[in-house]
Amino acid sequence: MIVHVGGHNQGALTAFDANTGAEKWKWSGDGPSYGSPMAADLAGTRQIIVFTQENLVGVSAATGELLWKRPFTTRSTQNTITPILYGDIIIVSGLDKPITAFKVLKRDNQWTTENVWENADLPLYMTNGVVVGDTLFGMTHKNSGQFFAIDARTGKTLWTSAPRQATNAAIVHAGDVLFMLKDDAELIVAKASASSFEPVKRYTVADSATWAQPTISGNRMFVKDTNSLALWTW
Template sequence: MTMTTGRLVCAMALAVAVGPTVAFADWTQWRGEARDGVASASASVEEWPEALSLTWRHQIGLGHATPAVAGGRIYTHSRQGDDEVVSCLTLDTHDLVWSKSYAAPYRMNPAARGHGPGPKSSPTLANGTLVTLGISGILSAYDASTGDLRWQKRFDGRFASTSPVFGTAMSPLVDRDVVIAHVGGDGDGALIALDLATGDERWAWDGDGPGYASPVVVELSGVRQYVTQTQNMVVSVAPASGALLWSMPYKTPYEQNTITPLLYGDTILLSGLESGTVAMRPREDGGVWALEEVWRSPFSMYMSSPVLSGDRLVGLAGKRKGQFFCISPATGATLWETEGREGDYAGIVRLGDAFVCLTPDAELHVIRDSADGYDEIARYTVADKPTWAHPVVLDGRILVKDEDSLSLWSLR
């Protein structure tokens, strides 16, 4: 493995590890601090400007992994040639703190060429450690301060393939002192738990290959559990052992399970390509789990995971070439929907009384959080190349990763 190191910008800064305490406007993993697409309240905007101001733009490499941000630093995972590159930059000035790379040649499935050769998985920052998952399934952990590699796992000898058909896209979860990732490939994989510090495997559930969705931690019937969409199922496993608690078949065309599960009360909200949106209520009685379908909505989400705001669920449905909608998470009733043609995808983030939605055409839609109808407060163009990563909303600033660069925009 070839490793490269960038110049140091501040020796004292490197001595300070990113700890478990999260600052108010940090964004340390897929979909934010709770993996639910909700930004910190401190990042709320009182008045949206007529135009955003570009603070800086930095060429960082190919890929659509959403950066992690903490302690005034940005952590990115990108591609440069046949290498996957993990970098740390300063937020204010985009100075390079450190950069590490490893060989990761990858041949794209022709059907996924429009999304590029990755990486697609968002890095996760926890307890001074940055965890990344490459498009070919290489799982790595780095010291967040120095970039030193703590451990790396490759699964070539364990599974017939090390990534799903369209490339690895699930983002690793760090829960307390373990890393949760679904590794392997088509029809042959395992949801695994690794020790965050050492990379030692704690357990593995090998009941299905990986999908493209990311796992979440929830509590249902008083039981803490990990829930995710796999290649052909929705599953829940016990954090301590990986034992299967409950599961249900979940098949989408071309086995493209992509939507991150979302907890609402005692229900799990699920969606998929041509599958509508459904609320399932898992219940445990005497060690036996049962699933009840509470409601079903016709809105089918493809790659865009929805976001909750109280008694409203906002998402982007695949029909009509991309259609924003709002439904009741309690009943599934439609509150409003747009005419369509909004795009193939939207990275949706709730920010105070608004939703910030970034579509692949680099249009940033700011939508008022309302049950009364679609109300666009503002719209900004934030890049001249495709944008498939989520916008990272910080205090008065928005960080955007496009096809090959990173840009910071000011709201002031």
Template sequence: MVHAARWVVSATLVLALAPLAWAQEWAGWRGPGRDGIAPAAQTLETWPEAFSRAWEVPVGEGYSSPVASGGRVFVHSRSGDREIVTALDLASGAQLWQQDYPAGFVQNTIAPAELRGPFATPTVDGGRLFTLDAGGVLSAWDAASGALEWRNDYSASVSVTDLFCGTAASPLVAGATLFVQIGSDTAGGRVLALDPATGREIWAWVGVGPGYASPIVVDVEGQRQVVTLTESSLVGLNVATGELLWSVPFIDEWHENTVTPVWTGTHLVISGPRQGTHAFTIRRQGNDWQAVPAWSNVGVTMYMTSPVLAGGTLYGHSSTRSGQFVALDAGTGDVRWASEGREGEHASVLMAGDDLLLLTSDAELFVAAPDAEAFTVVRHYDVANGATWAMPVPLPDGLLVRDATSLARLVPANQPPG
């Protein structure tokens, strides 16, 4: 009977934790679709009056966002001159494994206040965790054990002697291919297609230095394309061969092309701190491809915030008025509404089920209605004790939030009786 009772308890625990483990797959930059959208099953149905910390652990410094897959949380960080990769149990926060390695990356002298990374968010796929550090070292880890499977060192192409401040494009797995973007303004840039199992190069596109945005894969008229920003352009590459299909200038004097492109189904939308927000129609003309300007709004300047699309409206965070939330008509670029301002230097923007999540770099989390007519805040929380540059991870019972030095799992606080 004792054994039977233990079995029942164990089975009950497994069943209780299963929804948290398996409903949550936020395995890379901006989530499962790389678009900042979390399905309703992966987030809270209702937002509480307050959160409490189920657990909080120190993880080291960095801007890289955590990812969650298979009941585990993975985070890439730095301590001194070493890069650290850690796997935690999602339910308890217990460390499952940790690896570290020497990283000699030194930040550009034009950005003395910046951390030395990491900037890129890891990607989990096929039982492997892929990390890319600021110096251009790409590593593939066994997600279960933490064993290093392979490593490609691209640091020879990363120079911070001009304007470049470190590798930031998050790795992407699409189909059976791993895509990374590496290089610098002085050494030139490359987009690489690799075999995820071995790191073997399948193809390479060589061009100018990278921006800081992350690549996406889109399907346009049956043609799958890798779309990404360089330091001075937006490009589309044949996903199978790396052939340049089209390119359009997107020039910033400081090479700060940081916003991940958004594909609306009809337009590619990009933004920059000085160029404003622009949309392009990608179309085939005979055997050639063209990126044709569709609309521009130079007054909405998104610096590091990648917008999210919901119901024909783009929601984002502009650097104007000391930081303000904005809603744009995705078809025309017209401003539907803008908040008063002073909402921080940066904000992560997500759609979590039917709710809009806006986490500022000052650790303020706004839950808002995705309303194209007005900025309507449903809940407002202070969620961390330090700066929150990383994107939060929505969970069925709360959130993962990384601040300057720690990672916490937030769950609804106990509500008073009645």
């Protein structure tokens, strides 16, 4: 189990033994962000990739050794996005920052990163994107909340929805279906279409704000609002 513990200006990305809770390693080079760590095999090495308070870093999953670092700061120190993996490409963004795709490379025994594409029109703030096939779906905070699709290979914008959709949304996918849970408790079920925004059904799934990511298990969805946890089935 790997978590970034601590608070502003202090903390450590720490690996714990899931059975005993014993600490296995820690990297304390920066304070935590609001996103979650992700694991990926890149350039032949298992890595933990995570936003920190002022950086995006990759550390060895085995030892916690820092492999590479990209400075990344946002207004009010709000790195909130969890990195997205598309093949061997990492996709990231932040408050008023372009969506950026890059590769992690090892050359002459030195770790480096190299940009693949950028899209400055649709930055991500608190909504994590999801990749389905070769398409990245997300919601930008621009235009008071706007869903979008981007070609994950090139960064080209494929479509945008009407504006004023939500302040925040949690997006998950199951097969070729997107579940977009807005912060006002409206759940949009939409096709994972690369050609247009195609909502199929809309439901109200809670009586208060829904900020947490919904969880899908088979034909069940768990939804957390400010007061309760609910189970929905279909």
